[in-house]
Amino acid sequence: MNQSSLDDFRATVWDFYAKHPRIMPWRTNTDPYWVLVSEVMLQQTQVTRVIPKFEAFVAALPTVKALAEVDLAFVLQLWSGLGYNRRAKYLHQAARVIQQQFDGEIPRSQEALVSLPGIGRNTAAAIVAYSSNSPSVFVETNIRTVYINHFFSDRAAVDDAEILQLVTLTLDRDSPREWYWALMDYGTFLKQSKQGALDQSRQFKKQTPFAGSMRQMRGRIIKVLSEQGGSSEQELSAQVDGDDRFAAALQALIHEGLICRELERFHLTGDRVNSDNRTS
Structure with a gap:
């Protein structure tokens, strides 16, 4: 060459x-928090879908501290419609780690960034490039x-x-x-x-195509619980047009800590790992 x-x-x-x-909010403002949120949202999602969700997200949760202090249910409500909801959980967990281990300051090094949940080496390098012009x-x-x-x-x-x-x-x-x-x-x-x-x-x-996929069913469940709150399994199945994907999607979301079952009703949940570790 x-x-x-x-x-x-x-x-x-x-x-x-x-x-x-192209004009994008995280280009106009390269604050590390805006860059972090945008990079996680942009994983496997088109810019045109991300922009309105990003704007609503940072309006509701304008800082790392604000994100760390809410429960996961609220984050999932803001995220609903973007898909790949585990990203929301990882971002929420990352904010809590930043608050607890980095004094509320988003790390400026790739090595520190990859220690955060859901942040791989390429995402960490992108965050450093965009937020620090490195x-x-x-x-x-x-x-x-x-x-x-x-x-x-x-x-x-x-x-x-x-x-x-x-x-x-x-x-x-x-x-x-x-x-x-x-x-x-x-x-x-x-x-x-x-x-x-x-x-x-x-x-x-x-x-794989979205229509008919497990991703589609998972998204429907999160959307219904975001908009309507708790539902019984029978109600939830009817609300999402449950088919043979429903039971597996429901169990996967429970296992991942994105939803929980209380008194025979399903709800969006907080961060299960952090909640289990809290003392009263």
Whole structure:
């Protein structure tokens, strides 16, 4: 890979971004809390779906302290509709860890961030890049799209390790935050114009259809309990159009501590792990 091709690549990305930058609340305000919430919400969820949920979330819970002090039921009510509700639980747990172990300050290092529930290495690196304008290196879907399109268009089974090498080589170390914004916007454009070719990634996993999935049934249960409160199993099954997925979805949500059963009625629950450890 010669320097000229790397420079041409940077120019392509920057030129696109100069003409088509997207406006998002967590770009306008790069406060670490806003970045943390947005990065967790954006996992496997499109920006257009996240923005209204994000705005409602930070309006109701404007700080880490505020998030840590409410119970999980309230967080799930705010989260309902985004899907993958375990992310809400992890975010809630992370806020409590930050309050208890980091004096209420979101860590600025990747090593500390990965100690938080639900925060992997790529998410931690993204949080550092966006909140601190630090030249951290990471890979996610849009980044894969861009680099596969430009450098591996004739390859199959491209590994993230190969992409990471190029991300490191091409990273704008003077403006890493904006460079990653540019990559994200360019990657979104490539996917929308059917130039993504994500199936060429070794890490690619095709998402199963939402309709008829366990994810759909889990989401219905959380939504009903968020909007209507406690329900008996029979009522809940009727309210969510329960089918052969219902019992398994219900038990999984109980096991994960997202809902609980009290006096034969199901409710959204608080953080089961932290609640069990509290003393009266």
